[in-house]
Amino acid sequence: MNAELLYSITGVGLFAIGLLGVVLASHIMRKVLALNVMGVGIFMLLIALAKRSESAVDPVPHAMVLTGIVIAAAGTALALNLMVRLHKMSGSKQEEPSG
Amino acid sequence: MNLEIAFDLLLMLSCLILAWMSIFAASLFRCIVFFVCLGLLATIAWGQMGAYDVAIAEAAIGAGITGALLLAAWNRIRPAVADAEPESKSVEVNEQEPKEHV
Amino acid sequence: MFNKIDLEYDGAVVDPKTSRLIAGLSIMGLLFFLILMLLNHSGDNGGIGPYVDQNINLSGVTNPVTAVLLNFRAYDTLLELAVLLIVVVAVLPSHNSQVPLVQRIVAPEHNLVILALQRWIAPAVLVFAGYLLWAGASQPGGAFQAGALLAGTCVLMFQTGSYRVNYTSIMARHLLVVGLAMFVIVGLALIYFAGNLLNYPANYAGLLILLIEGCATVSIGIALASLYSSLIDLSFSDPADNYRQGP
Numbered sequence: 001m002n003a004e005l006l007y008s009i010t011g012v013g014l015f016a017i018g019l020l021g022v023v024l025a026s027h028i029m030r031k032v033l034a035l036n037v038m039g040v041g042i043f044m045l046l047i048a049l050a051k052r053s054e055s056a057v058d059p060v061p062h063a064m065v066l067t068g069i070v071i072a073a074a075g076t077a078l079a080l081n082l083m084v085r086l087h088k089m090s091g092s093k094q095e096e097p098s099g
Numbered sequence: 100m101n102l103e104i105a106f107d108l109l110l111m112l113s114c115l116i117l118a119w120m121s122i123f124a125a126s127l128f129r130c131i132v133f134f135v136c137l138g139l140l141a142t143i144a145w146g147q148m149g150a151y152d153v154a155i156a157e158a159a160i161g162a163g164i165t166g167a168l169l170l171a172a173w174n175r176i177r178p179a180v181a182d183a184e185p186e187s188k189s190v191e192v193n194e195q196e197p198k199e200h201v
Numbered sequence: 202m203f204n205k206i207d208l209e210y211d212g213a214v215v216d217p218k219t220s221r222l223i224a225g226l227s228i229m230g231l232l233f234f235l236i237l238m239l240l241n242h243s244g245d246n247g248g249i250g251p252y253v254d255q256n257i258n259l260s261g262v263t264n265p266v267t268a269v270l271l272n273f274r275a276y277d278t279l280l281e282l283a284v285l286l287i288v289v290v291a292v293l294p295s296h297n298s299q300v301p302l303v304q305r306i307v308a309p310e311h312n313l314v315i316l317a318l319q320r321w322i323a324p325a326v327l328v329f330a331g332y333l334l335w336a337g338a339s340q341p342g343g344a345f346q347a348g349a350l351l352a353g354t355c356v357l358m359f360q361t362g363s364y365r366v367n368y369t370s371i372m373a374r375h376l377l378v379v380g381l382a383m384f385v386i387v388g389l390a391l392i393y394f395a396g397n398l399l400n401y402p403a404n405y406a407g408l409l410i411l412l413i414e415g416c417a418t419v420s421i422g423i424a425l426a427s428l429y430s431s432l433i434d435l436s437f438s439d440p441a442d443n444y445r446q447g448p
Binding site for chain 2: 003004006007009010013014017018020021025027029030032033034036037040041043044047048050051057062065066069070072073076077080081083084087
């Protein structure tokens with residue numbers, strides 16, 4: 001069992017946990033966090049595969065992940081803005097079910 | 100060699116546990132803190148994989164800026180959370196200086 | 202939370218345990234399938250890493266990741282800057298373009314730790330961002346990392362409220378678009394001179410990449426900082442009064 005395989009399996013596991021969170025979590029902020037966890041899983045899978053494919057490291061997935069990190073931050077900011085707006089409109093007295 | 104594999108195993112196991120906790124932890128504040136920790140652990144992991152550019156970017160953007168964004172948004176929706184959560188000790192501390200944690 | 206948005210749903214209450222079981226089981230199945238695929242993946246197709254290594258001399262930089270980002274796949278970065286700009290336009294308030302970019306106001310409370318951080322850490326972080334930008338040509342680093350550090354500095358300066366940045370002022374708008382604008386200008390100029398969009402001539406590639414990266418750093422920094430400030434509830438109409446009310 002080499003390290004790259006371990007890292008890629010962890011990436012898939014992070015993706016699955018994030019998907020579970022997106023489906024099951026009830027609070028919107030938890031859903032946003034779960035989307036980010038999915039993103040981290042995908043990035044980890046890409047980086048592990050870049051190391052795995054040959055002896056030298058493949059720079060193309062690294063560049064894709066760099067782009068993806070910035071886009072994920074921007075998407076998170078947009079989602080959080082929408083969440084705050086929704087919270088303002090729908091009132092603040094609703095309880096959060098512990099999901 | 101064995102030590103490296105053991106380190107990788109520990110790192111990956113803690114990544115998975117932190118990922119679970121960052122979605123399903125008891126309070127939203129803990130979720131955010133766990134998520135920032137997950138970002139930092141992912142930074143270490145990508146340094147292990149030789150992706151130093153990505154590790155720097157993740158430490159700065161994924162853990163830093165995203166954590167700040169999440170805390171700022173949490174600060175905006177906090178009263179509802181404070182009503183729902185009985186354990187409001189840390190929340191009270193936050194109310195005195197809300198900018199500290201953002 | 203947010204249940205009131207669900208206006209239409211009037212059916213029976215779904216059993217949460219069953220839905221959790223179904224979701225958990227199906228995602229476990231997906232996880233199993235993906236891990237099986239990973240184990241069977243041979244991974245010897247090589248990717249396009251060798252082509253990057255062969256052509257690295259033509260790119261003007263020696264760091265392969267920077268070469269891919271700003272030369273070989275510059276379209277990605279161009280579109281990424283556009284996406285970032287669209288998100289900023291979506292979340293920024295649309296008023297108050299008269300207030301200047303940076304205002305210094307007297308903060309009502311002084312937090313010594315944050316003040317010390319502002320005085321000591323912020324200039325060092327600025328210098329380090331410049332170093333990362335310069336080192337990105339040959340070592341790990343580059344525009345995104347430097348931009349993120351700039352944004353971190355802006356967030357730090359925002360903490361005590363002694364500096365107020367108006368991200369909708371004319372100056373800030375220009376800074377927000379300068380990265381994308383420089384990218385597009387260089388691309389159009391290259392269409393005119395070299396006949397191909399973003400296909401740098403080998404002699405000027407390093408210079409052009411540094412130019413684009415510098416402008417992109419400023420844009421990314423301001424954009425990320427404005428995303429942060431959009432989540433802080435401060436309106437810019439009367440800064441001192443609004444600050445005393447708190448976020």
